[in-house]
Amino acid sequence: MENxxxxxxxxxxxxxxxxxxxxxxxxxxxxxxxxxxAVSGRSAATALGKMTWILAIGFIATSITLTIIAAxxxxxxxxxxxLSATPPAQNGSPALPAGDDLLPPSADGDAPLVPAAD
Numbered sequence: 595m596e597n598x599x600x601x602x603x604x605x606x607x608x609x610x611x612x613x614x615x616x617x618x619x620x621x622x623x624x625x626x627x628x629x630x631x632a633v634s635g636r637s638a639a640t641a642l643g644k645m646t647w648i649l650a651i652g653f654i655a656t657s658i659t660l661t662i663i664a665a666x667x668x669x670x671x672x673x674x675x676x677l678s679a680t681p682p683a684q685n686g687s688p689a690l691p692a693g694d695d696l697l698p699p700s701a702d703g704d705a706p707l708v709p710a711a712d
Contacts, residue, residue, distance in 0.1 A: 596663050603656035610649040617642050 617640075 596660070596667075599656055599659050599663065603653065603660060606649055606653045606656060610646065610653055613642055613646050613649060617646070
């Protein structure tokens with residue numbers, strides 16, 4: 595189900611990009627140019643404009659659907675729960691060193707670490 599919705603979502607995204615790029619620029623993005631004589635708050639709805647709205651509504655609907663599907667799949671599990679779970683012990687695997695074993699042998703108190711002289 596998730597794959598079907600994801601494929602539809604991708605097709606809608608590509609279609610929305612194509613329809614927006616096909617539309618004629620009216621130069622109203624920064625309030626410059628455009629106009630065409632009659633100043634009105636709303637331009638005539640074109641076929642590409644209607645198609646943009648349809649694709650945008652479908653894109654938003656599939657986005658919400660994918661979010662719901664992802665939330666249902668991850669319900670009950672969290673990243674913290676997965677990190678705190680100990681992995682099963684494998685035969686022959688070496689034991690992890692404790693925190694004290696990680697210090698180099700020459701680390702005495704506040705003395706700086708100096709490479710061994712050869």
